[in-house]
Amino acid sequence: DAGVTQSPTHLIKTRGQxxxxxxxxxxxxxxxSWYQQALGQGPQFIFxxxxxxxxxxxxxxxxxxxxxxxxxxxxxxxxxxxxxxxALYLCASSLLNRxxxxxxxxxxxxxxxxx
Amino acid sequence: AQKVTQAQTEISVVEKEDVTLDCVYETxxxxxxxFWYKQPPSGELVFLIRRNSFDEQNEISGRxxxxxxxxxxxxxxxxxxxxxxxxxxxxxxxxxxxxxxNMLTFGGGTRLMxxx
Numbered sequence: 001d002a003g004v005t006q007s008p009t010h011l012i013k014t015r016g017q018x019x020x021x022x023x024x025x026x027x028x029x030x031x032x033s034w035y036q037q038a039l040g041q042g043p044q045f046i047f048x049x050x051x052x053x054x055x056x057x058x059x060x061x062x063x064x065x066x067x068x069x070x071x072x073x074x075x076x077x078x079x080x081x082x083x084x085x086x087a088l089y090l091c092a093s094s095l096l097n098r099x100x101x102x103x104x105x106x107x108x109x110x111x112x113x114x115x
Numbered sequence: 116a117q118k119v120t121q122a123q124t125e126i127s128v129v130e131k132e133d134v135t136l137d138c139v140y141e142t143x144x145x146x147x148x149x150f151w152y153k154q155p156p157s158g159e160l161v162f163l164i165r166r167n168s169f170d171e172q173n174e175i176s177g178r179x180x181x182x183x184x185x186x187x188x189x190x191x192x193x194x195x196x197x198x199x200x201x202x203x204x205x206x207x208x209x210x211x212x213x214x215x216x217n218m219l220t221f222g223g224g225t226r227l228m229x230x231x
Contacts, residue, residue: 033218042119042206042221043160056218088158092219104150104219106160 025093138207
């Protein structure tokens, strides 16, 4: 049973460029969330996708956008990259169930460096 | 607003010592969920435990144990007889009932170093 998979694992971009990160959720999961983790800090929630729609959003600018596909996989896009966008981007998957808590599983992340 | 505080930024112990990682949370909800994750240098967040707010029983899993106390809004994590492989950053996280565990608020993490 494959867990959460992310690609690419590492990438370097130049300020002003755009980047796309990809995530495949754990088998059976229908909800994907993205988190940004700056060096030495805890992960910060960016947004969550369910049924191909953005359901919740954290305190991130519109430069951060996403998409969820019919197979539940997801993409995170960041436009006009800033040096401060350098971070580990984590994808998390779960099964949406508002009646009980869910276990959220994370991928290994994509390390983005903006130069 | 939700908040998770891990006051210990870094802890260093010698192998076989017991160590407790503290976690204090804030939430207005009566139903919420608490988590602990381990993050090794590779970056992946490894799930350790999920606890519902209405279940205050402490839990033990091998060398790991968790002490949940609603009265003090704390969810502490103890590693007994620590090993070098326990070295990692540990995160405590909180999710409220509206998100049913799908959106996490993380603490700043505690870096645990276990020396041989």
